[in-house]
Amino acid sequence: MTGLSAKIAQAKVAAQAAGLLRARVQLTQTASSPNQFSCEAQHYLNFSSNDYLGLSVSPQLIDALVEGARRYGVGSGASPLVTGYGDAHAELESSLCKATGHEAALLFCSGFSANSALMKTLFGTGDTVVADKLIHASLIDGLRESGATLRRFSHNDLLAAQRLIKAHQPLALVTESVFSMDGDVAPLSQLYKTCTQQGSWLIVDDAHGFGVLSAQQQANAHNCDIQVVTFGKALGGQGAAILGSRACIDFLVANARDYIYSTALSPSAAYAANCAVSLAIETGELQQKLTDNIAYFKALCLQSGVAITDSNTPIQPIIVGKLESLQRVFEYLKQAGIWVGAIRPPTVPKGSARLRITLNVNHSHSQIDMLVSCLASALSSER
Structure with a gap:
């Protein structure tokens, strides 16, 4: 293998070895079930979407x-x-x-x-x-x-x-x-x-x-x-x-x-x-519901010992640090039926690999309860 084919293959091998290879994931979702989708025959709660006000399915x-x-x-x-x-x-x-x-x-x-x-x-x-x-x-x-x-x-x-x-x-x-x-x-x-x-x-x-x-x-x-x-x-x-x-x-x-x-x-x-x-x-009702969900999530994390940042926006990062730990926590959540963003360098600085949790107006309190409970369990094993 030579030329451009070799360059592409070498880049893939290097990214895989570093745990940084990006790949697409094909999902099955419907507007009638906000924040839920299936992938490879498993169902997930979605805490990774930027659809903060839930308007994409309104x-x-x-x-x-x-x-x-x-x-x-x-x-x-x-x-x-x-x-x-x-x-x-x-x-x-x-x-x-x-x-x-x-x-x-x-x-x-x-x-x-x-x-x-x-x-x-x-x-x-x-x-x-x-x-x-x-x-x-x-x-x-x-x-x-x-x-x-x-x-x-x-x-x-x-x-x-x-x-x-x-x-x-x-x-x-x-x-x-x-x-x-x-x-x-x-x-x-x-x-x-x-x-x-x-x-x-x-x-x-x-x-x-x-x-x-x-x-x-x-x-x-x-x-x-x-x-x-x-x-x-x-x-x-x-x-x-x-x-x-x-x-x-x-x-x-x-x-x-x-x-x-x-x-x-x-x-x-x-x-x-x-x-x-x-x-x-023009309304403000959606923003208020979003604010309530953010406050509920943060209060629950505090009660459960899940370390969070001072963000008061829908983006709630959980800093894990090491790539190996991030992968284990991500897989734990995935097995529990929860999908969150696993963000690695170079998107974020080295040593700050994280879960990027995003909340929206369609998340129920029971769904947030499940998320925080699983987070607490997954992160406790990495301490």
Whole structure:
């Protein structure tokens, strides 16, 4: 075996030896049974989904997707700059702007594409960008491709961020609202104040915060210059949007190659996402139920001796540390019929392998009881 075949085979062997090989898992699930699926003839409770508000299986959103398809068809048929941009897209952009206070929005087919396009379109060789150490891979990839100089500060360290901004006068600082592997929240107001004083923009990847955070914590036009929202988390659908000033969005329309040369987001998906914005933002009932489930889980962990972090978001990491221990705990939970995310380096730093537990509004207290009971048993054997 030589050439590319050999390279692929060697990479697989190396990843397997290190316990880091990624592979897909085929599941069987239905909208009628939220948080449950089957895999290889075994049934599981799902504590790994980012569908925080349970909207992906809500009757209202299912009906909206069907209605969107009836009205507009299932595909956009072209780039947004040709004939792919229609009423459903414009109405979704308008709703997002109304919800956040930004002047304009731009739709993408995925959050990864939106983040990557934003970084490599706004920045170039000779520019400096400051970023939190734990920003998403899509942002890092986009910045690397842009050729900009990236200066990173320790995670959520406001003083370190302030020092870098003052020292390097960057065009922008990039952070997340809720960090996807830790579940903690960035100090957006303080970061925005510092950026404004130094003439830098604050760019916030709001993938895991939109529709979840309280009014006091959420990203909007009052505490950031650009906000990236994804529809595949709390909104329960698919796609993403960049929100910002009209001048910024017009610049991206004219220059972002990922946008210019991609078939536009399905209008039916846009129509459903617009419905989801209304369901997620205008009521507050779903957020309250989610908050109650998070509090219940944390209180139960405290009673059961399960060590948790101070996250008050749906993302609840359980730090295990060693890869071997993580695998044993994951298998224990799997045998008990519970599915959680097992997160390994390089997604998280070495020595911090973890279970990534995510809660949503459709989890019952009895399901959370089962989860914490099994967690306590699995982790006790690793002490």
